[in-house]
Amino acid sequence: MKNKTIIIGGSALFLICLFLIGGYFFKKSEINKYSEEVEKNRQKLLTEFAPLYGNKDAKVEIVEFLDPECETCRNFYPAVKKLIAEFDGKVKLFVRYAPFHKNSIQAIQILEAARMQNKYWQTLEFFFQKQPEWGSHQKPQPELLWTYLPKLGLDVERIRQDMNHPQVINQIETDMKDLKTFNIKATPTFFVNGKPLPTFGYGPLREAVKKAVEEAY
Amino acid sequence: MREKQAYNLLFVCWIIAMIASLGSLFFSSIMNFVPCTLCWYQRICMYPLVLIFLTALIRFEKSVFYYSSSLIAIGWFISLYHNLVQLKIIPEEASPCVQGVPCAMKYINWLGFITIPMLSFFAFSILLSLMYLFYRRFVNEK
Structure with missing residues (x-):
């Protein structure tokens, strides 16, 4: 009986270890190739x-592909800001877009138009804050975005004109083309000094930034 | 001796269910292949078998035949159907998966014929044969 238990337990352990070790090496080779x-x-x-x-x-640059309508991007935003503040002046962030939701493009167009009025970050923050209202999965209400703009002190008429500016359209198209180039399927996706994260998460992001800062300074 | 043979047979069945379950998890969570609808139905039939066979091994219950055979039979039929879809014997339109991942899509193709549904078909077929053997030799003894 004891023998049998050992055989059963041993086989289970062997197969599970095979799975985990195989998985580890497969993921590692994938990330190297990537x-x-x-x-x-x-x-x-x-x-x-x-x-x-x-x-x-700053010598360390984070490139973040984000979507204003994505919940995880919303949750990451304060953490990324804190990270940049922590490495005081040594880290900068470039935002690129991955419009994976239904109303993402409209939100991005408004954001870019707000940038022309020098209110980009306030607008992005406000859109993230109000995301559960306008970007709810059950009942998205993109029209709500427009009601936020006066509160931010933005000129709504100018937003309406600027959001279709050829430069804005070109920017969104370039970002969408590069989603294919970099095979990006999830948001947020981070690159630290041109390197993808080994695994997704705040911990790995912080680790990568810390390493890059140590190398650069 | 007879008891030992029956036990070994169950052990092989459990190992096959383990390999099939972990293998399908490897495809979906490590290699990021999104499972199609028919794959999910086969998974529903395969995953419980791991625990059913394990319990049968620990308690050594021959009645496991009655608990496992329905799952194995259903899984076998679904995987047969899935292979017919992939081999284009049944047209894709007739398959229930129109949204998401098409069931006729081939993620892997080893040696020109081994696809994921084919692996599933092998697993269910082996289990079906072993359980038939088990029934003939150890359950319905005449």
Whole structure:
């Protein structure tokens, strides 16, 4: 009887370990292949029109592909801001867009138009804050976005004109094209000095930023 | 001796269910293949077998035949159907998966014929044969 227990337990343990170790090495080889792929297209990671947050002379750059309608991006936003504040002037953030939801593009167009009135970050923050209202999955109400604008002191008429500016359209199209280049399927996706994160999460992001800061300074 | 044979047979069944379950999880959570509808139905039939066979092994119950055979039979039929869809013997339109991942899509193709539904079909077929053997030799002894 004892023998049998050992055989059953041993087999189960063996198969589960095989699964975990195989999984570990598979993921590792995948991320290596992906890193090489990203390295080849590194110059495409940065565009001249991506919004910049932080010190423009910082040597460590985070590129974040985000979607204003994505909940995880909303949850990450304060953490990313805190991270940049923590490495005081050594880290900057470039925002690029991954419009994966139904009303993302409209929200991005408004955001970019707000940027022309120098109110980009306030608007993004407000959109994130109010996301459960306008971007709810059961009942999205994108028309609510427009009601927020006067509260932010934005000129709504100018937003309406600027949101279809060829530069805005071009920017969104370029970002969407690069989603394919970098095979981005989830938001937020981060690149720290051109390197993808080994696994998703705030911990790995912080770790990557810390390492990059140590290397650069 | 007879008892030992019956036990070994159950052990092999459990190992096959384990490999099939962990393998399908490897495809979906490690390799990020999104399972289609028919795959999910086969998973529903396969996953409980791991625990059913495990319990039968620990308690050594031959009645496991009655508990497992319905799951194995249903899984076998679904995987047969899935393979017919992939081999284009049944047209895709007739399959229930129109949204999400099409069931006729092939994620892997080893040696030109081994696809994921084919692996599932192998697993269910082996289990079906072993359980038939088990029934003939150890349950319905005449």
